[in-house]
Amino acid sequence: MTPENLLASQREFFLSGQTIPLKFRIKQLTKFKKILLENEKYFYEEIYKDFSKSKFETYATELSLVYSELNLAIKKLKKWMKPEKKKTNLANRPGKSYVLPEPLGCCLVIGAWNYPYQLSLIPVISALAAGNTVILKPSELSFNASAIMAKIFNHVFIPEIFHVVVGGVKETQAFLNLKFDKIFFTGSVPVGKIVYKAAAQNMTPVTLELGGKSPTFVLPDANLKITAKRIVWGKFLNAGQTCVATDYILADKKIEKELLEELKKEIEIQFPNFDTIPENYVQIINERNFDRLLNLIDKEKVYTGGTFDREKRIIHPTVLHNVTFKDTSMDDEIFGPILPVITFENLDDAIEEVKHRPKPLALYIFSKKKRTIKKIQSEISFGGGAVNDTVMHLTNHRLAFGGTGSSGIGNYHGYTGFKTFSHFKSILKKPYWYEPKIKYAPYSEKKRKILKFLIE
Numbered sequence: 001m002t003p004e005n006l007l008a009s010q011r012e013f014f015l016s017g018q019t020i021p022l023k024f025r026i027k028q029l030t031k032f033k034k035i036l037l038e039n040e041k042y043f044y045e046e047i048y049k050d051f052s053k054s055k056f057e058t059y060a061t062e063l064s065l066v067y068s069e070l071n072l073a074i075k076k077l078k079k080w081m082k083p084e085k086k087k088t089n090l091a092n093r094p095g096k097s098y099v100l101p102e103p104l105g106c107c108l109v110i111g112a113w114n115y116p117y118q119l120s121l122i123p124v125i126s127a128l129a130a131g132n133t134v135i136l137k138p139s140e141l142s143f144n145a146s147a148i149m150a151k152i153f154n155h156v157f158i159p160e161i162f163h164v165v166v167g168g169v170k171e172t173q174a175f176l177n178l179k180f181d182k183i184f185f186t187g188s189v190p191v192g193k194i195v196y197k198a199a200a201q202n203m204t205p206v207t208l209e210l211g212g213k214s215p216t217f218v219l220p221d222a223n224l225k226i227t228a229k230r231i232v233w234g235k236f237l238n239a240g241q242t243c244v245a246t247d248y249i250l251a252d253k254k255i256e257k258e259l260l261e262e263l264k265k266e267i268e269i270q271f272p273n274f275d276t277i278p279e280n281y282v283q284i285i286n287e288r289n290f291d292r293l294l295n296l297i298d299k300e301k302v303y304t305g306g307t308f309d310r311e312k313r314i315i316h317p318t319v320l321h322n323v324t325f326k327d328t329s330m331d332d333e334i335f336g337p338i339l340p341v342i343t344f345e346n347l348d349d350a351i352e353e354v355k356h357r358p359k360p361l362a363l364y365i366f367s368k369k370k371r372t373i374k375k376i377q378s379e380i381s382f383g384g385g386a387v388n389d390t391v392m393h394l395t396n397h398r399l400a401f402g403g404t405g406s407s408g409i410g411n412y413h414g415y416t417g418f419k420t421f422s423h424f425k426s427i428l429k430k431p432y433w434y435e436p437k438i439k440y441a442p443y444s445e446k447k448r449k450i451l452k453f454l455i456e
């Protein structure tokens with residue numbers, strides 16, 4: 001089917017009104033869950049072919065989040081779909097006010113490769129829950145994971161409701177030329193700009209989940225052992241190919257040595273032997289990224305790691321020290337297992353440096369001091385983050401997930417995802433039995449005064 005025909009069939013289906021009832025939506029979500037459960041085995045097998053992601057990591061960082069979103073939507077959808085009552089202002093009393101959610105229509109979801117299942121499927125779940133039709137275009141780089149999603153979902157869902165299209169730039173461009181009612185994109189900032197521009201031609205609303213350099217502040221009062229454990233986990237999960245991973249550490253000079261030692265110890269504990277326990281560590285997605293990452297390792301500045309296995313596309317967890325903002329590793333988002341540590345003597349200077357850069361997707365603070373935490377959080381703008389942890393904030397569906405500035409537009413997860421794929425109609429309902437004359441001509445000064453009282 002051509003992109004035009006596929007979208008036309010979804011549009012016709014959407015306009016028939018069949019996606020509106022709660023019963024229809026629950027049926028789609030339940031079917032979605034059933035397919036996933038029945039085929040879980042293939043999801044593990046196929047992603048392993050892409051970048052040797054283990055069953056444990058695939059469940060913990062992908063499928064568990066997808067199931068959690070599905071369960072939540074199935075449980076809460078009835079409530080989410082209900083009109084929400086609002087207070088009525090004096091001028092409109094005794095009327096009633098309410099807000100009515102409605103689906104946006106035909107949606108395009110474009111996924112990234114680094115978490116190919118959850119980054120593609122969570123927005124699809126939100127879109128279906130909100131009563132839309134969806135075309136999903138996952139990333140061509142995670143080829144096998146994308147292919148299994150297409151094979152399994154396209155076998156069970158009719159294309160008028162939900163269809164997965166595999167392909168790369170050419171295929172994505174073909175869809176971007178069409179008029180959708182919503183485009184949800186996850187990926188890099190440069191491609192985000194292409195998507196935004198294409199959407200503007202059709203006045204299509206977008207959600208852009210992008211990336212950037214996410215800093216982690218470590219203050220002198222932090223518990224360095226636990227800090228190192230939590231940073232190492234969040235950074236080397238998926239071999240650093242995580243949009244919200246610590247991109248670089250900003251550490252107080254006073255604790256630099258101790259922190260570096262703790263990071264090194266923790267890497268040895270969490271990744272004891274790459275040859276005998278390969279399932280603990282993910283490959284780099286392709287050769288191009290492998291070479292890009294090796295170029296970021298300044299051999300003079302390696303504190304630990306810096307080694308690699310080209311045949312297996314593995315770069316061992318690497319910590320760089322004596323790094324400054326002028327280093328190559330500080331130019332762009334690293335998106336791999338390289339962790340630069342920059343030190344500061346004055347927190348204000350470190351905050352200024354971050355403030356003058358693009359707004360990060362995530363920011364982490366390791367400290368027990370309320371004042372310091374408040375200072376960093378209020379002075380720097382960023383998407384979201386955590387205090388005394390990394391990455392875990394995105395597992396709480398009550399915390400809307402998304403960036404700000406160049407790290408993204410809009411957000412999702414849980415009820416926020418439902419809202420992202422809905423329009424909220426604001427309605428005022430008036431009774432017939434009350435009809436005051438003040439708004440109607442002939443006007444008078446007395447009427448103007450009453451209006452002033454009612455409206456102001």
Ligand code: NAD
Pocket residue numbers: 110111112113114115119137138139140141167168169172173186187188189191192194208209210211212242243244333335361403408
């Ligand atoms: P990418 O921008 O290269 O690709 C994303 C999608 O866009 C893919 O489906 C791809 O096929 C498509 N695409 C690529 N080039 C295109 C073009 N010229 N025209 C139209 N479509 C095109 O991103 P990626 O390499 O898959 O992912 C890495 C980036 O995504 C990182 O910057 C990372 O931080 C970011 N990311 C953000 C989040 C988030 O939730 N905010 C999550 C994961 C990744």
